[in-house]
């Protein structure tokens with residue numbers, strides 16, 4: 001049974017699992033940004049006029065903190081130029097005119113022997129461009145490699161505690177055996193005997209399904225977790241599974257843990273068993289501006305404008321486009337920006353959902369202190385922020401805030 005973490009909140013989750021998952025029709029052009037990860041951006045490996053195949057590597061950077069990017073359709077490269085990036089700014093992207101053939105360029109699946117070899121698995125994870133697909137986008141091979149010898153507990157994050165989002169839940173329901181195999185590979189690469197899959201109890205159907213497949217056979221234990229936001233925070237997952245506390249400013253690896261997301265484990269399966277690089281994922285589309293909210297398999301490089309059109313268009317003008325969940329998501333600034341590997345959700349909010357209060361007045365009731373999962377004192381952080389007193393902000397450990405939004 002999972003341990004409880006202090007603080008947290010119970011927002012209205014507004015989840016609507018839908019099975020089977022629908023598909024966003026691939027667009028006429030995909031725009032593949034060269035930066036879809038934390039670290040050094042890739043340099044294009046192709047030039048205008050080249051023909052590329054689906055899954056083909058089209059961008060690479062040999063820097064240690066980086067991950068290659070791949071084509072999500074087959075077709076002709078028609079431009080390599082700065083394009084709007086979902087995280088803001090203009091970033092170099094390879095634009096591919098879709099020939100709608102999906103002609104693939106797959107890697108050879110790993111052999112049985114290679115699947116027992118941590119180095120072979122890690123090399124494949126890197127080559128396939130696998131990154132933290134919960135949203136952090138840190139290169140996964142590096143994350144696992146950095147923990148070898150230090151980490152005794154591998155945790156798979158299946159909390160999916162953000163309102164709206166249910167792509168992980170649907171991945172569990174639609175690909176349970178593949179997920180367990182992906183976790184097994186991550187566990188072998190990490191060099192640990194057992195992995196723990198923490199899943200919030202509001203996904204009981206997925207917990208039952210995964211348990212029915214004898215997870216112990218894959219070296220996996222399913223751990224049902226309490227439903228409380230932000231259960232999916234890495235430090236909360238570590239607490240829930242091991243009862244260990246990550247020190248302020250520390251990382252899970254500092255207490256012998258590594259945490260990877262559900263969708264990342266599935267990407268590891270696809271890379272090793274199917275030879276597929278990361279070019280698509282299930283994304284949750286929601287918000288009251290959309291005519292038909294849906295969970296849909298979507299190619300990397302699909303513009304938000306195309307996605308909205310495929311979801312029946314807008315019934316109201318969106319005021320804000322939120323990437324990820326409403327608690328921790330960030331705002332996109334252009335409908336021409338595209339979804340990338342770390343995009344778990346795209347929410348088109350109207351003023352109904354986006355209720356800002358101008359110049360809010362804090363009356364120091366202290367409720368924010370009771371819900372902060374990091375034991376911080378947001379009331380004082382707010383006070384010193386308004387005074388622009390950065391020394392005091394530091395003293396109140398502002399850098400330990402991971403912007404979960406519970407205090408808000």
Ligand code: SF4
Nearest residue numbers: 372401403404405407
């Ligand atoms: S201070 Fe930061 S970590 Fe604490 S509740 Fe607020 S947003 Fe979350």
